[in-house]
Amino acid sequence: MTSEETLPSPKVAFLGPLGTYSHQCAVEHFGDNATYTNYPTLTKVFHAVGDEVDYALIPQENTIFGSVVETYDCLRLPELGENKFIRGEKTIGIQHCLVVRQGVELGDVKKIISHEQALGQCSKFLTENFPDAILEKRPSTAEAAQSLLTPEEGFEGERAAICSAVCATMFEELQLVRKVFKTRNPRLRQALIRIGMTAEAEIPPENASYHRPLHHVISTLFTSFGVPVTRIDRRPSLRPIPFDDVYFIEVEELGTPLEYRNPTASPSSVSEENWLRKVQESVRRVRSAGLDATLIGLW
Known part of the structure; x- marks a missing residue:
C-alpha cells in the first residue's frame, strides 16, 4: 500500500437518533474515520450488519438496571455465530x-x-x-x-x-x-457463548411437563469450562416449546494480563490465539455433554 492509499472508512450502525449514548459510544470507539448511520430500534441496528454496514454497536447492560432485553433477543438468532460475530466491547460512563x-x-x-x-x-x-x-x-x-x-x-x-x-x-x-x-465499570477480556438444547432434542408431548435445560447448563459449568464464568443470562429460546430457554455464558480469561486491563493496549496475536483455543475447547466440551453451544463473541 502506498502512502497515498487509505483504508476504506468503516460504516457503523447505532441506535438513534443523534445524541444517544450509543451514538456517544460509537464515536468514542471508531472516531472521525467512520461513517455513521442511526436506526430507530436495536433490532434494526443488529440486522443492518452485512448488507448495509460493517459494524453495529448495541448496548448489552448497565450496572444499575441490568441487561438490555432487546439485545439478548437478537443474540438468540442463529446468524450470530455464523455470519455475524461479536468482536469487542466498550464501557462508557x-x-x-x-x-x-x-x-x-x-x-x-x-x-x-x-x-x-x-x-x-x-x-x-x-x-x-x-x-x-x-x-x-x-x-x-x-x-x-x-x-x-x-x-x-x-x-x-x-x-x-x-x-x-x-x-x-x-x-x-x-x-x-x-x-x-x-x-463507570471497567471490564476485562471476555468471550460470550450461547447454550441451549439441540435442534434434535425431543419435544415433549402436549401437556407434559418440560424441564428447563438449566440443570444441564449448570452441570457443564463445573466440568466443561476451563475458564472462569463471570455471568449467566437467560432468554426464551426460538423453539416453540414452553419454558425452553437459551443461556448466554460470559467467560473471562484466567489471570488476565495487565495489557488487557488497559483499553488502549493492543493484544498480541499469540495471546488472542491462545484465548480463542481455550474458549473453543470449552465449547467442544459443552457439545460433548449433549447441548448446543455456539461461540458468538470474543474480545
Whole structure:
C-alpha cells in the first residue's frame, strides 16, 4: 500500500437518533474515520450488519438496571455465530441529565420520559423527587429529549426528559436542570457463548411437563469450562416449546494480563490465539455433554 492509499472508512450502525449514548459510544470507539448511520430500534441496528454496514454497536447492560432485553433477543438468532460475530466491547460512563423546555419550572413537571434503561437507573431519584409524575418509555434518550420540542396532544402539563449531557446541548430550546446519575465499570477480556438444547432434542408431548435445560447448563459449568464464568443470562429460546430457554455464558480469561486491563493496549496475536483455543475447547466440551453451544463473541 502506498502512502497515498487509505483504508476504506468503516460504516457503523447505532441506535438513534443523534445524541444517544450509543451514538456517544460509537464515536468514542471508531472516531472521525467512520461513517455513521442511526436506526430507530436495536433490532434494526443488529440486522443492518452485512448488507448495509460493517459494524453495529448495541448496548448489552448497565450496572444499575441490568441487561438490555432487546439485545439478548437478537443474540438468540442463529446468524450470530455464523455470519455475524461479536468482536469487542466498550464501557462508557453514563451521565444522565434531566432537561426541560426553556422556562419550565421543576415543580410544574407532570411527566418524565426516557428510554426504559434510563428510567430504571434513575428510579430512586424519580421516586424521591417526582413521586406523582407519569413515567413514559421512549425508544431512546435522545428521542425523548427531542419530543419535548413538540406539544403532546391530549396532555395538559409540563414534561421533562432524561438524556445525555451532550444531547442536552443539541437543542437550544432545552435547558439542563439537574445531573441525575453517573457510573463507570471497567471490564476485562471476555468471550460470550450461547447454550441451549439441540435442534434434535425431543419435544415433549402436549401437556407434559418440560424441564428447563438449566440443570444441564449448570452441570457443564463445573466440568466443561476451563475458564472462569463471570455471568449467566437467560432468554426464551426460538423453539416453540414452553419454558425452553437459551443461556448466554460470559467467560473471562484466567489471570488476565495487565495489557488487557488497559483499553488502549493492543493484544498480541499469540495471546488472542491462545484465548480463542481455550474458549473453543470449552465449547467442544459443552457439545460433548449433549447441548448446543455456539461461540458468538470474543474480545
